[in-house]
Amino acid sequence: MKKQHSLRFILIVTATSLLAMAIFACALFTVLHYRSSEITREQQRLSNHAVYLREANLSDKELDTYAAAFSLRITIIKSDGTVSYDTYFNPKDLDNHLYRQEIKDAFAKGTGTAIRSSANAKQQLLYEALLTDSNEVIRVSRELSVIKNWTYEFLSDLALIFLALLLLSMLTIVFIINHTTKALEILTNTAIEYSKGNLSHHATVIGPTEYTILSETLNGMAVQLQQQFKQLQNTSFEFLAIFNAMEEGIVLIDSNLRILLSNNAFDRIFAHNTIAKETPLRQWVFSEAVQTSIEKAFTGQSATPCCLTVCPEGSERMYFQVCMAPVAEKKGKIISLVLTFTDITKTRRLELVRKDFVANVSHELKTPLTSIGGFAEILVNKQAEGKQAQQFLEIIFDNVKQMQLIVEDLLLLASLENDEKQITMQSCSVEHIIEESLRRCTYKASMKKMVIESKVQRKLYCMGNEGLLIQAMVNLILNAILYSEEGKTISIVVEEVENQILFKVQDQGCGIAEENLERIFERFYRVDKARSRKEGGTGLGLSIVKHIANIHNGNISVESHIGEGSTFTLSIPQ
Known part of the structure; x- marks a missing residue:
């Protein structure tokens, strides 16, 4: 493993450099101090x-010998400044030395010292002058070139x-700078990759400890961000799945009434296809009431839910309740709205059925009650006697019986519509169902001199509730008797087709118009109201048959032509 460098190493190197300069300064000071000491x-x-x-009082010749022995220059200066002796030069050729610094100091103080360039020797000398008893100055000097040369050599x-x-x-x-710069370049490139969204990129830095820690921190941050982005992505997918799975149409619009987001239900309701973003809402929703509510919502007013009617091409009219609420606000201003379109078509239809049901029940009960009340009043007032009474x-008895039939059929329908009630299912003999149904309808058929023919395949069985299946067949046979003329024939055929038992009841009546076929299974709906009431029908028989078929996961259908009669087919799984 490579040795990691830290900023402390950089500081050590810097301190080493400063120490080197300090050593050089100390050495320079030592040289200068040595030079000064050597001069002293x-x-x-x-x-x-x-x-x-x-003290020696030597002769000129002895002075020459002495000077040569010690590499000295000896000069004797008289009190008037003239030179009487010099080792190197003829005294007559030398100028007056009275004003030389070391001479002046010697005459004044007894001794004198100077370091200066000699005007005659043309080089720097060290002078030492001493006043003698004869009032003359002995000056001894020596060149400084040796000390100077050594100093320059050491300095070099x-x-x-x-x-x-x-x-x-x-x-x-x-x-170190290159190493650090490389680490910074790696970290910079990593940051650039992260800014581009490439969180899978990782930085590998082997260098200063701080940069290594930073790179590891960045890598750890990238891993955490990847995990968070993955969680957000999963959450987004879940949200979209829930959003698009909702039955309610949902759309998000901005203040310009442009669509920002919509779910599949909204697209399916209004466009039968995916609606593009930024599409104006008016292109799909044309209701002025909705537009007014949206304008109120954007101004901060409370928008009450409104109703929208939609007429899809090739489909029945649909009704939607539109609710809206702000989802984003900026500085108190609403900038977007979410609209929810709840399908209330079934509710509307059920409401219509309820109204029709109440009206029909009221009408069906009012007629016999009126008759009962009128004839009862006559009898109470003794306005009729004998045969008339x-x-x-x-008549009163017949009307009471009619009301009783209506109530019984209503109770049976209520029982069939009760989801909590458990219906017992078992294997039923089809032959027995037909025999019992015919037994219950024979009297009614004989009153109209009608013949009922039945054709049943032997040993057929189906899974169901025998009592309800008999009730369904009785209702179908009685309905055929009701709408057939006297002396006609009613045919009953039972057969097995693809694991289904088909109960077919065919009459030779007046037939049913095509526009009435879809409604004949509704409660109290009658094709011929006058005939139905005259024959004592309640208007609930076919509705009961439809409910019994639904309970058995079966189906009831009808084929009819005006003047040719009708064929009702009850299909029950085997």
């Missing part, structure tokens, strides 16, 4: 030579060392 020691040595020469070596350390520090810094009593 040299001054002391020259002073010792001057003292010796003052030190400069090379410093440059080498500086170069090494720069290379180290460049390496007996006749009135028979």
